[in-house]
Amino acid sequence: MELAVFNQLSADDAIASIAHCVAIPAWQQALAAARPYTSLEALLAEGDRLARQWQGTDLQQALSAHPRIGDRVSGGSKEASLSRGEQSAMQQADNTLQQAMLQGNQRYEARFGRVFLIRAKGRSGEEMLAELQRRLGNDPQSEQQEALDQLREITLLRLKESMA
Numbered sequence: 001m002e003l004a005v006f007n008q009l010s011a012d013d014a015i016a017s018i019a020h021c022v023a024i025p026a027w028q029q030a031l032a033a034a035r036p037y038t039s040l041e042a043l044l045a046e047g048d049r050l051a052r053q054w055q056g057t058d059l060q061q062a063l064s065a066h067p068r069i070g071d072r073v074s075g076g077s078k079e080a081s082l083s084r085g086e087q088s089a090m091q092q093a094d095n096t097l098q099q100a101m102l103q104g105n106q107r108y109e110a111r112f113g114r115v116f117l118i119r120a121k122g123r124s125g126e127e128m129l130a131e132l133q134r135r136l137g138n139d140p141q142s143e144q145q146e147a148l149d150q151l152r153e154i155t156l157l158r159l160k161e162s163m164a
């Protein structure tokens, strides 16, 4: 969408146009409320600033819209199609990698009590598995911060794409 179009939408339409970036209504509302933006850079900077305020509860809220890495992403929603694209590397993964990722995801969920979240775009399956193994060693506080950073990366990539 053109930035100029985004700037002049109604509040509800502006919120709806960026809702797929992350399932955190407060972020969507605040980003829409800070319009008009003079440039894409200004929009991305505000999206980043707002995302740096996220806490654990925001992470839980957002994870409802993020399928496990490697799971078949079903559904026709915009989020589901974005996830399928972002996680495309896992589609080519061989059985061994798929199994290792599934096992890693289950270990991660048992340890941290939530889905493992990683910015998948641009990463191979092997890279994501390595990151999963590394992060399994994190203490809960450090891991929450890493997950929040990854959520912010995914969100800003989606925001940038939607305004391209």
Ligand SMILES: NC(=O)NC1=NC(=O)NC1=O
Residues within 6 Å of the ligand: 065, 066, 067, 068, 069, 082, 083, 084, 086, 087, 115, 116, 117, 118, 119, 120, 121, 154
């Ligand atoms: N569990 C996940 O990390 N999911 C995802 N990462 C992405 O980059 N897109 C997703 O849906």
